[in-house]
Amino acid sequence: MKCALVTTTTPTTFPMLDGEKNIVNDAVRGKSSAFGVLYDHYQPMIYRFVLVKVGRREDAEDITHQVFVSAWQNIRGYKHQGHPFSSWLYQIARNQVVDHYRAAKHETSLEKMDPEYFVLPATAHFDLSVKLQIEEVRAAIAKLKPEYQDIVILRFIEDLPLKEVAEAIDKTEGAVKLAQHRAIKELRKLLGGKLSQE
Amino acid sequence: MNLFEILKQFKNIEPDADFSATSRRAILATEPASLPMTARRTIFRIIETGVAVALTGFFVLLITGAFSGSTIEPTPYEAMNPQSLHAEAQAIDMQIQLANLNYTESESSGESTAPTAAGGTATTTTVGGILPVAPLASSTPAAATLGTGTATASSTATTTVSLDQALQALSE
Numbered sequence: 001m002k003c004a005l006v007t008t009t010t011p012t013t014f015p016m017l018d019g020e021k022n023i024v025n026d027a028v029r030g031k032s033s034a035f036g037v038l039y040d041h042y043q044p045m046i047y048r049f050v051l052v053k054v055g056r057r058e059d060a061e062d063i064t065h066q067v068f069v070s071a072w073q074n075i076r077g078y079k080h081q082g083h084p085f086s087s088w089l090y091q092i093a094r095n096q097v098v099d100h101y102r103a104a105k106h107e108t109s110l111e112k113m114d115p116e117y118f119v120l121p122a123t124a125h126f127d128l129s130v131k132l133q134i135e136e137v138r139a140a141i142a143k144l145k146p147e148y149q150d151i152v153i154l155r156f157i158e159d160l161p162l163k164e165v166a167e168a169i170d171k172t173e174g175a176v177k178l179a180q181h182r183a184i185k186e187l188r189k190l191l192g193g194k195l196s197q198e
Numbered sequence: 199m200n201l202f203e204i205l206k207q208f209k210n211i212e213p214d215a216d217f218s219a220t221s222r223r224a225i226l227a228t229e230p231a232s233l234p235m236t237a238r239r240t241i242f243r244i245i246e247t248g249v250a251v252a253l254t255g256f257f258v259l260l261i262t263g264a265f266s267g268s269t270i271e272p273t274p275y276e277a278m279n280p281q282s283l284h285a286e287a288q289a290i291d292m293q294i295q296l297a298n299l300n301y302t303e304s305e306s307s308g309e310s311t312a313p314t315a316a317g318g319t320a321t322t323t324t325v326g327g328i329l330p331v332a333p334l335a336s337s338t339p340a341a342a343t344l345g346t347g348t349a350t351a352s353s354t355a356t357t358t359v360s361l362d363q364a365l366q367a368l369s370e
Contacts, residue, residue: 047213
């Protein structure tokens with residue numbers, strides 16, 4: 001299985017679903033078709049979130065699958081509190097990534113591995129120069145602390161508004177605003193002069 | 199290309215279509231788990247059960263009360279009527295051999311006899327109408343089998359009386 005990449009110039013956006021509350025309520029009542037709609041809408045976002053964090057496509061697929069298995073198994077306990085459903089999914093995804101690293105620590109040291117080796121096959125459809133830049137940025141993001149990783153992915157890759165990012169990572173909007181500046185500053189520092197400063 | 203443009207490129211990364219389809223099918227083929235039993239849910243379940251039992255009992259009482267009328271008294275039963283019971287008792291032809299009546303009469307003579315298993319009688323002297331067992335047993339071997347309690351004054355004849363007569367005689 002290969003990761004399909006779409007090289008469109010206008011990135012797709014994933015706003016909240018129309019009538020999401022009703023769809024979520026149906027899913028909470030155990031209606032699998034409603035959960036299927038949520039899966040179709042949010043699965044790419046969760047996949048990217050996980051892939052940027054773990055780097056390896058196979059791991060990203062396994063974790064993404066596990067996130068939605070966990071969400072479906074615990075859907076009856078979900079209570080809609082005005083936050084988008086994606087906030088809940090991101091929280092599950094963050095926990096799954098933590099569990100993944102905890103389990104991987106016993107098997108092998110990921111620090112010793114070259115992260116480029118894992119993510120490059122997933123970016124096979126990009127031009128080589130773009131591919132390398134993407135990989136450099138991904139490797140730099142992976143070196144940020146988890147909170148900054150989350151903010152960079154949600155705010156600058158997924159284009160989520162401050163409010164949704166704040167709900168997803170359980171912080172205030174002010175804290176996210178402050179942290180995003182620090183995260184970008186840290187990211188630039190890690191990248192050095194490799195990228196354009198425009 | 200600057201940093202933000204490269205970050206935007208990440209959004210073009212899509213999961214593999216086969217993986218998505220397989221994962222979706224596998225997830226939706228299962229049923230979501232039921233909620234775990236928390237303390238609050240347990241208490242609520244107990245209260246719910248209690249209320250259900252109480253309401254059931256109330257409605258059962260309500261229904262049975264409606265059938266038995268406005269009072270909760272038991273239905274009168276003809277066979278339990280004291281008058282009919284008395285009449286029924288009167289109708290019975292009771293033949294009771296009240297040898298004790300003769301026995302009390304024999305107290306005046308100071309003698310009592312007890313029949314033996316062989317049909318004979320044992321005569322002893324009594325004080326106050328009490329039968330001494332030991333002399334009786336020593337007088338005749340057959341007297342050891344005494345136990346019927348039938349006593350006669352001078353003969354073994356029995357008297358047949360009705361129940362009312364017997365009760366009246368006893369009260370005297």
